Amino acid sequence: EVANAMDRGRQPSLRKAYAKVFGASFFWNNVIITVLVTSATTLPYFLSKMLSALSDEDIPRAYEYCGMLTANSAIFTILLHTWSMEGWRQGMDWRTAAIAIVYRKTLRITQSALASTTTGHVVTLCSADVERMAEAGVFLPYVWFGPIQVLVVLFLVWGEIGVSAIVGVGAMLMIAFAQFRSMKYYGSLRRKTADATDERVKTMSEVIAGIRVLKMYTWEKPFSGLVSALRAAEIRYLRKTTMIKGINVTLFIVSVPLCSFLCFLTYTLLGNELTAIKAFTTMAYISSTRVFFGYNFQRSVLNFSELLSVMERIQNFLLLPDIGETLGKRMLTTGTSTPASGERMAAENLALQTDHLTCVWDVTRTIHAVGTNTNKCGVANTDNADGVVVFEDVSITVNDGEMVAVLGPVGKVFSSVAPFAYLCVDARNVLRHIDL
Numbered sequence: 148e149v150a151n152a153m154d155r156g157r158q159p160s161l162r163k164a165y166a167k168v169f170g171a172s173f174f175w176n177n178v179i180i181t182v183l184v185t186s187a188t189t190l191p192y193f194l195s196k197m198l199s200a201l202s203d204e205d206i207p208r209a210y211e212y213c214g215m216l217t218a219n220s221a222i223f224t225i226l227l228h229t230w231s232m233e234g235w236r237q238g239m240d241w242r243t244a245a246i247a248i249v250y251r252k253t254l255r256i257t258q259s260a261l262a263s264t265t266t267g268h269v270v271t272l273c274s275a276d277v278e279r280m281a282e283a284g285v286f287l288p289y290v291w292f293g294p295i296q297v298l299v300v301l302f303l304v305w306g307e308i309g310v311s312a313i314v315g316v317g318a319m320l321m322i323a324f325a326q327f328r329s330m331k332y333y334g335s336l337r338r339k340t341a342d343a344t345d346e347r348v349k350t351m352s353e354v355i356a357g358i359r360v361l362k363m364y365t366w367e368k369p370f371s372g373l374v375s376a377l378r379a380a381e382i383r384y385l386r387k388t389t390m391i392k393g394i395n396v397t398l399f400i401v402s403v404p405l406c407s408f409l410c411f412l413t414y415t416l417l418g419n420e421l422t423a424i425k426a427f428t429t430m431a432y433i434s435s436t437r438v439f440f441g442y443n444f445q446r447s448v449l450n451f452s453e454l455l456s457v458m459e460r461i462q463n464f465l466l467l468p469d470i471g472e473t474l475g476k477r478m479l480t481t482g483t484s485t486p487a488s489g490e491r492m493a494a495e496n497l498a499l500q501t502d503h504l505t506c507v508w509d510v511t512r513t514i515h516a517v518g519t520n521t522n523k524c525g526v527a528n529t530d531n532a533d534g535v536v537v538f539e540d541v542s543i544t545v546n547d548g549e550m551v552a553v554l555g556p557v558g559k560v561f562s563s564v565a566p567f568a569y570l571c572v573d574a575r576n577v578l579r580h581i582d583l
Contacts, residue, residue: 161462169240176237179230180288184296184439186223191431192303193219198424231285238284242277245461249273255469264464267348271341272461279453286447287454293444294323296436304432307425308414315410315433319440322398326445329391334452336388341460343381350377395445403430403437499545506541 148164193216200209249272256264297319304312354361354370361370407430415421545551 159462159466161458161465165241165244165458168244169237172237172240176230176233176284177288179226179233180292183223183226183230184292186219186226187439188296188299188303188432188435190216190219190223191428191435194431195307195424195428198427202424234285235281236284238281241280241284245277245280246273248465249461252465252467252469257468257470260467260469264467265345265349266352268345268464270348271345272457272464275344276341276457276460279450279457282446282450283454286443286450289439289443289447290451293436293440293447296440297323300432300436304410304429307429307432308410308419311410311414311417311419312429314413315406315429318406318409319402319433319436322402323440323444325398326395326448329395330448330452333388333391333449334456336384336391337453338456338460340381340384340388341456343377343384347374347377347381350374392449395449399437399445403434406433499543502542504541505539 148161148167149159152159193212197209197212197216200206200212249269253269297316301312301316304316351374354374361367410429410433411421411426414425543551
């Protein structure tokens with residue numbers, strides 16, 4: 148995804164990367180839930196046909212619809228457990244992948260980029276935020292399957308009570324619209340809550356790390372007040388998000404009775420006679436949307452908002468510069484073109500090799516190549532250089548898998564040799580001169 152984004156001149160997208168990796172499995176899970184929703188919606192149809200056959204004393208036809216109802220119920224039960232398992236497993240795959248890429252990024256992030264983030268931010272990403280991905284594996288498909296089921300139920304209820312179905316289903320759509328309106332506000336609250344949690348975890352980490360100093364200077368009360376203020380800000384956002392969740396649960400509870408009442412009221416006001424079969428069948432159709440559209444849909448709306456916020460936070464963290472990118476910006480090549488790959492030194496077992504190498508620590512000067520020999524990474528050797536010489540006339544050969552110990556005075560060897568050795572091993576590019 149990063150390579151494609153660079154070729155097309157756009158920012159890398161974590162959502163596109165997830166779509167490429169998990170798109171196929173997500174598609175097949177959607178096929179399963181399509182059959183599941185269809186089975187749940189058609190259950191009241193077979194039930195109404197069986198009751199109609201029994202009322203007409205058509206026993207053979209009643210047995211046929213009874214068999215269809217039994218088969219449909221068996222399919223629904225099997226697919227419900229299959230979808231539940233596959234959905235949670237898919238969510239765990241998303242969660243594990245997010246933790247893995249965040250962990251790999253933390254191993255390569257630069258010190259300057261590390262200063263712009265906090266340990267609490269990384270902890271929140273790998274704990275609370277990724278849990279939203281695990282839930283998304285189950286609830287995300289209901290974002291589009293919920294409205295589709297409502298349209299199918301509208302068609303079926305229309306066949307029972309006619310135009311009166313528009314009133315009840317319209318009320319159901321108004322409830323869905325209210326849930327969608329709350330999604331944007333909930334998403335902003337979720338981001339603010341995550342930021343407040345990051346700040347609290349960061350402060351607590353600093354307090355625990357410096358607890359001896361706090362005890363020494365008796366700063367317990369000031370820092371206790373600071374932590375309490377951060378926690379109060381976090382709780383304030385949590386209280387608002389909990390209120391939104393409570394409103395959505397309330398809408399879920401009253402949706403079926405309210406829609407059924409409006410349908411029956413409109414049907415009787417239009418001068419029609421409401422029979423037991425029509426009332427039972429209509430309520431069964433509307434109740435079939437209770438779980439998939441009422442509960443799961445509102446959960447999917449909230450989870451979808453959280454998922455977008457979480458993926459944005461993870462993507463921003465992954466876009467922080469890492470060590471490889473920083474070193475690549477410092478590598479300068481002479482000439483107008485980069486040597487072909489066939490010209491690079493690519494010995495199978497050779498990890499690092501220098502021949503009479505001289506280096507200086509001076510950001511304003513450059514070691515220019517005057518010789519022709521290069522090491523494996525292509526760093527040109529030199530016999531003459533300006534500036535303060537750190538080490539001179541160094542020749543070394545290191546193969547892959549070997550351990551090399553460099554001995555010398557404390558504070559002089561590691562700070563000079565380690566950056567150069569890491570640069571050679573990590574860069575893997577042909578260099579004609581290098582700025583140290």
